[in-house]
Amino acid sequence: MTMSRFFATLPRWLVLLLWTAIVMLPLYVLVVSCLKTTQEIYADPLGLPARFTLDNFVSAWERANLGRNLVNSFIVTAGAVIITLVVSAMAAYPLSRFQLGWGTSMLALFLAGIMLPIRLASVELFTLMRALGLLDSLFGLMLVYASIRIPFAVFIFANFMRVLPRELEEAARIDGAGELRILFSIIVPIVAPAVAIVAIFTTIAVWNDFFFPLILIFDNDLKTVPLAITNFVGQFRTDWGMVFASLAISLAPVTAMYLVLARQIREGAGIQGAVK
Incomplete structure (x- = not known):
């Protein structure tokens, strides 16, 4: 790929990457928040959980009668x-x-x-x-x-x-x-x-x-x-x-x-x- 073609397509890739980040951020928050306690979510909304556990899924299924x-x-x-x-x-x-x-x-x-x-x-x-x-x-x-x-x-x-x-x-x-x-x-x-x-x-x-x-x-x-x-x-x-x-x-x-x-x-x- 020539430099001129690279710079011509660069704005499209930047827009695409920006849109991907906007779409993926809520999904990332959803995934990591499923594995954290409420206290961890308030302390660091974007951070990874201290330990990976499925307790939230089990409790949600049982308490809300999700089935x-x-x-x-x-x-x-x-x-x-x-x-x-x-x-x-x-x-x-x-x-x-x-x-x-x-x-x-x-x-x-x-x-x-x-x-x-x-x-x-x-x-x-x-x-x-x-x-x-x-x-x-x-x-x-x-x-x-x-x-x-x-x-x-x-x-x-x-x-x-x-x-x-x-x-x-x-x-x-x-x-x-x-x-x-x-x-x-x-x-x-x-x-x-x-x-x-x-x-x-x-x-x-x-x-x-x-x-x-x-x-x-x-x-x-x-x-x-x-x-x-x-x-x-x-x-x-x-x-x-x-x-x-x-x-x-x-x-x-x-x-x-x-x-x-x-x-x-x-x-x-x-x-x-x-x-x-």
Whole structure:
């Protein structure tokens, strides 16, 4: 590499290194704080622990009943993701593949659902859930999350489906396939990157949400992981070691899912490019 090229690329590397440091610093704090006591965290937030121990993980798991809370979070997240994927794919298919006079207006309506903050309607939502008998229910929480994420998912699916050649479904119709089979057997596998994007963003949003479980769930046995972590936050004392340990435990499943689906996005993008 010549000196001129080195100095030309140096600013990019400096920006990249700076961004890497900004991203890695919170992760470093999380990892080292999981292994320290609260006193050590206050004394030296960035320092290494005096001794490496997993006591915070054991205590957090036992005191907060994280096992049960993780199951609740898995149930709510998986249900919300499945409902969001199925409903949004079925909504985006006619809007993107058929010539509908009101298709553009309907997409604009879904786009408005992305821009409007749902928390402004928290009181009305609570009243509606109580009237439907869905308060203190994991299924009710699934429906709330799915309804919030569907506008974004429809927007993503519609943009991916719009660029596909129409010969795909025309050939399937000639072979006698119905619209549902065309959608789920032909269109959805091709737009696998869209499925992965929607699944990742929905999972992260649902898994980490604290607000809606707080106002809709009252039974301790139905609480999700974000609510369980608040057990270690008190009015006069907070056990930060257990808070960080709980955060690390809750972060592991989402990280694993992201790594798996990120690989599928790359593979799906290659498949979509080949179809085009």
